[in-house]
Amino acid sequence: MYNLLKGKRGIIFGALDENSIAWKTAERIHEEGGFFVLTNAPAAMRLGNIDSLAEKIGCQVIPADATSVADLEVLVDNAIEILGGKIDFVLHSIGMSVNVRKGNHYTNQNYEYTEKGWNVSAVSFHKLMQVLYKKDAMNEWGSIVALSYMAAQRVFPDYNDMADNKAFLESIARSFGYFFGRDKKVRVNTISQSPTATRAGQGVKGFGGFIAFADKMSPLGNATAAECADYIVVMFSDFTRKVTLQNLLHDGGFSNMGVSQEVMEMFE
Numbered sequence: 122m123y124n125l126l127k128g129k130r131g132i133i134f135g136a137l138d139e140n141s142i143a144w145k146t147a148e149r150i151h152e153e154g155g156f157f158v159l160t161n162a163p164a165a166m167r168l169g170n171i172d173s174l175a176e177k178i179g180c181q182v183i184p185a186d187a188t189s190v191a192d193l194e195v196l197v198d199n200a201i202e203i204l205g206g207k208i209d210f211v212l213h214s215i216g217m218s219v220n221v222r223k224g225n226h227y228t229n230q231n232y233e234y235t236e237k238g239w240n241v242s243a244v245s246f247h248k249l250m251q252v253l254y255k256k257d258a259m260n261e262w263g264s265i266v267a268l269s270y271m272a273a274q275r276v277f278p279d280y281n282d283m284a285d286n287k288a289f290l291e292s293i294a295r296s297f298g299y300f301f302g303r304d305k306k307v308r309v310n311t312i313s314q315s316p317t318a319t320r321a322g323q324g325v326k327g328f329g330g331f332i333a334f335a336d337k338m339s340p341l342g343n344a345t346a347a348e349c350a351d352y353i354v355v356m357f358s359d360f361t362r363k364v365t366l367q368n369l370l371h372d373g374g375f376s377n378m379g380v381s382q383e384v385m386e387m388f389e
């Protein structure tokens with residue numbers, strides 16, 4: 122390991138179980154010398170096993186619903202106190218669509234569900250950054266990352282309203298990133314990750330076909346959750362200090378492909 126994050130303090134959202142991108146990232150950050158608090162929605166504490174991760178790493182878990190500004194304020198205050206100083210890195214690894222969960226087609230949305238989905242998946246990122254900004258909770262040259270998916274730019278029919286949520290999320294990263302950069306010297310980026318077999322990923326209809334297709338289209342194959350964790354470590358390190366307002370594609374090359382030979386062969 123490289124000690125890339127030695128002495129850096131952070132907050133990690135979204136570690137639910139061993140497959141979660143945030144889980145793998147927490148493990149990698151720990152290996153690189155960073156220390157942090159873990160957080161997740163109160164309901165996720167019951168569904169997943171975040172406590173076992175916290176025990177293994179030796180860090181604290183602070184429950185917070187990312188859609189609640191009050192919860193986020195308590196979380197940020199507690200994190201600074203527990204970690205002994207302002208924050209250097211924050212990972213927003215949160216996504217949820219009630220329409221996807223309930224099997225509602227994109228053309229037949231329940232708008233209460235739609236609203237809940239964008240609140241959890243996109244507006245929570247604004248709320249989080251607004252709390253961090255107002256509290257002046259981030260150290261200069263800190264780094265904030267949220268996770269996205271390419272359905273923000275291209276059509277993936279079964280990704281449903283999560284496509285719109287991701288477009289919203291990426292826009293918030295740019296818009297808030299401007300103010301965070303100008304006023305606090307903090308960078309804000311999204312990482313657009315390959316399909317990954319996690320609880321959220323597998324909730325998408327037809328996920329098995331989807332992940333196999335992306336793998337066959339990508340010259341380097343799909344990026345795994347562990348590889349995503351490596352990339353996030355780099356984005357939290359001092360080697361990326363002037364990278365901001367970007368949507369960074371971490372997808373084995375998928376996004377620039379038209380068609381691959383492997384996929385062509387299936388039709389010939």
Ligand SMILES: NC(=O)c1ccc[n+]([C@@H]2O[C@H](COP(=O)([O-])OP(=O)(O)OC[C@H]3O[C@@H](n4cnc5c(N)ncnc54)[C@H](O)[C@@H]3O)[C@@H](O)[C@H]2O)c1
Pocket residue numbers: 134135136137138140141142143161162165185186187188213214215216217241268269270313314315316317318319320321322323
């Ligand atoms: N899995 C994929 O194929 C894939 C691809 C690209 C991007 N992403 C994104 O990566 C991120 C992490 O997802 P994952 O694939 O690791 O799945 P995951 O299911 O392990 O993680 C999703 C997390 O969101 C949390 N969450 C949901 N509602 C919340 C709330 N109100 N407050 C706080 N936390 C809440 C869940 O508890 C869970 O920990 C998401 O933004 C997802 O959209 C996933």
